[in-house]
Amino acid sequence: MNALIFSALSGVIMMYSGFVFKSNKAIRTLAHILLALVIVANLMELKGIAIFEVDTKGMLYFDKFALLFMLIANFCTLAFFILSSKDMERVGRSYSEYFALLFFIIAGIAIASSFKSLLMLFLGIEIISIPLYILTGTDKLNLKSNEASLKYFLLGAFSTGLMLMGIALVYGATGSFITSEMVVNPQFEVLLVIGMMLLLFSMAFKVSAAPFHFWTPDVYDGAPTVFTSFMSTIVKAAGFIAFLRLFDDVFSGIRPEWKILVAFITAITLFIGNITAVFQQSVKRMLAYSSISQAGFMMLAVYALNSDAKEGLLLYAAAYSIATIGIFAVLIKMKDYTFDGFNGLARQQPLIAATLVVFLLSLAGIPLTAGFLSKFYMLKATINAGGILLAIFAVLMAAVSVYYYFRLIQSMYFKEGNPIAIDISTEFRFTLVALAGVTILLGLFPNLITHWLYF
Amino acid sequence: MALFVIGIVGVLTRRNAIIIFMCIELMLNAVNLLLVAFSKMNNLANAANNPSAGSDGQLFVFFIMVVAAAEVAVGLSIIVMLYRNTHSVDVNFLNRLKH
Numbered sequence: 090m091n092a093l094i095f096s097a098l099s100g101v102i103m104m105y106s107g108f109v110f111k112s113n114k115a116i117r118t119l120a121h122i123l124l125a126l127v128i129v130a131n132l133m134e135l136k137g138i139a140i141f142e143v144d145t146k147g148m149l150y151f152d153k154f155a156l157l158f159m160l161i162a163n164f165c166t167l168a169f170f171i172l173s174s175k176d177m178e179r180v181g182r183s184y185s186e187y188f189a190l191l192f193f194i195i196a197g198i199a200i201a202s203s204f205k206s207l208l209m210l211f212l213g214i215e216i217i218s219i220p221l222y223i224l225t226g227t228d229k230l231n232l233k234s235n236e237a238s239l240k241y242f243l244l245g246a247f248s249t250g251l252m253l254m255g256i257a258l259v260y261g262a263t264g265s266f267i268t269s270e271m272v273v274n275p276q277f278e279v280l281l282v283i284g285m286m287l288l289l290f291s292m293a294f295k296v297s298a299a300p301f302h303f304w305t306p307d308v309y310d311g312a313p314t315v316f317t318s319f320m321s322t323i324v325k326a327a328g329f330i331a332f333l334r335l336f337d338d339v340f341s342g343i344r345p346e347w348k349i350l351v352a353f354i355t356a357i358t359l360f361i362g363n364i365t366a367v368f369q370q371s372v373k374r375m376l377a378y379s380s381i382s383q384a385g386f387m388m389l390a391v392y393a394l395n396s397d398a399k400e401g402l403l404l405y406a407a408a409y410s411i412a413t414i415g416i417f418a419v420l421i422k423m424k425d426y427t428f429d430g431f432n433g434l435a436r437q438q439p440l441i442a443a444t445l446v447v448f449l450l451s452l453a454g455i456p457l458t459a460g461f462l463s464k465f466y467m468l469k470a471t472i473n474a475g476g477i478l479l480a481i482f483a484v485l486m487a488a489v490s491v492y493y494y495f496r497l498i499q500s501m502y503f504k505e506g507n508p509i510a511i512d513i514s515t516e517f518r519f520t521l522v523a524l525a526g527v528t529i530l531l532g533l534f535p536n537l538i539t540h541w542l543y544f
Numbered sequence: 545m546a547l548f549v550i551g552i553v554g555v556l557t558r559r560n561a562i563i564i565f566m567c568i569e570l571m572l573n574a575v576n577l578l579l580v581a582f583s584k585m586n587n588l589a590n591a592a593n594n595p596s597a598g599s600d601g602q603l604f605v606f607f608i609m610v611v612a613a614a615e616v617a618v619g620l621s622i623i624v625m626l627y628r629n630t631h632s633v634d635v636n637f638l639n640r641l642k643h
Binding site: 208212215229235238239242243247249251254256257258261264265266274 | 548555568572574579585603618619630
């Protein structure tokens with residue numbers, strides 16, 4: 090609750106800071122301080138110290154799972170701010186408003202990860218989505234950015250409509266929005282099943298699982314790279330947390346009906362994401378497809394729905410967000426977004442190339458990195474839930490993914506070239522190295538995250 | 545339900561961004577009507593002794609209206625921005641990103 094209040098307030102403060110401060114540096118510093126405050130409030134609440142006590146009438150429920158995910162999301166946002174907030178200056182003039190929108194998204198994430206009422210689910214998802222439509226279109230004179238934002242908006246609003254219909258049907262069948270008070274009226278069970286399917290489709294849309302993924306590559310490619318970095322990592326992970334909570338709380342009673350459907354969506358997401366990523370020439374587009382394939386892995390958690398899946402999803406969210414934010418942060422500095430643009434980076438910037446290798450290995454799931462253990466947790470949860478075939482298929486697809494991640498390593502280390510990277514400061518290097526360190530540390534000691542769930 | 549289906553068919557077949565947008569609004573309004581109907585239906589039994597029974601469904605409608613208004617503000621400004629650059633609101637323009 091406290092993190093939610095603080096992040097919403099920070100959004101409002103950032104909105105007005107544009108009038109008070111004239112220099113971008115002051116605005117940037119203020120944003121960092123506010124985010125640090127949000128993190129402190131979040132940590133205190135996780136330890137049981139609440140600054141505000143608000144009675145939400147059972148609509149929001151901040152358990153350890155939600156608080157821990159909010160902490161991970163806020164930490165990743167801080168990393169994103171330190172690495173990339175300078176590059177937001179190049180997008181447009183309304184610098185402080187970008188920060189305000191990002192803070193509102195964090196508030197939406199807090200709501201979406203802790204809802205107990207379908208009303209809050211709807212509000213949370215919308216508070217996340219609406220600022221994202223704006224951020225996608227911030228590059229106002231670039232036609233690609235315009236198109237991406239219109240496409241994202243129309244499809245996002247459409248899927249919101251589907252979600253609302255699903256919520257209305259579930260309400261009709263159960264007579265309540267609060268997930269713990271739902272009593273299924275046997276007369277209307279068909280309404281519950283149809284509502285479940287509509288909610289499944291709209292959530293799959295929001296987390297870009299196939300066959301509802303078609304907007305993803307275009308939107309991620311068209312949006313300014315700084316904001317692609319944010320929305321393909323933290324926002325996507327938040328979508329999955331909401332997805333998991335929704336199906337755990339509301340629909341675990343009618344599991345046989347949707348289990349096979351989720352398995353199908355997972356398999357097709359893994360397949361399309363990985364196979365298409367192999368053929369990409371641009372690193373940015375490759376990362377968009379790789380985010381689809383990683384979404385397939387996170388879908389395994391929704392399929393399994395046990396305690397392993399919950400721990401695994403938290404770990405996955407952290408591993409995937411950190412690695413992808415790191416890669417995007419370097420990508421933003423490059424002039425040329427194709428694979429050839431990275432040729433010979435290892436000779437020119439050995440330190441940055443080395444951290445990139447750690448991130449790529451983590452995404453591919455090589456041991457000693459956080460990505461390996463999070464994939465391991467997911468597969469373990471899936472096998473415990475009885476999906477051995479699905480787990481085998483996921484491993485095969487992870488093997489495919491190694492190809493396109495290693496292609497980037499190959500072009501950095503084994504090809505000659507003269508990459509143009511701009512504006513790399515020492516603090517940028519330092520943060521990248523720290524993030525790579527966190528990735529390896531989580532790969533060795535995953536308990537660092539998961540033990541917070543129980544103590 | 546009929547309104548909702550009209551909305552979906554409209555979104556899938558029309559090519560004008562503003563008409564697609566209107567169809568999405570149609571879907572939302574269908575949901576509003578349905579919510580009010582369900583809130584009455586689920587509480588027929590205890591409506592007599594508790595006049596505020598089922599008010600949660602009706603409150604949800606207000607939330608949908610507010611969020612839809614926010615969405616309209618953002619959506620129309622995106623469409624205006626696109627129109628300034630391309631002088632068209634045809635969604636066939638959106639195919640330029642695919643290559």
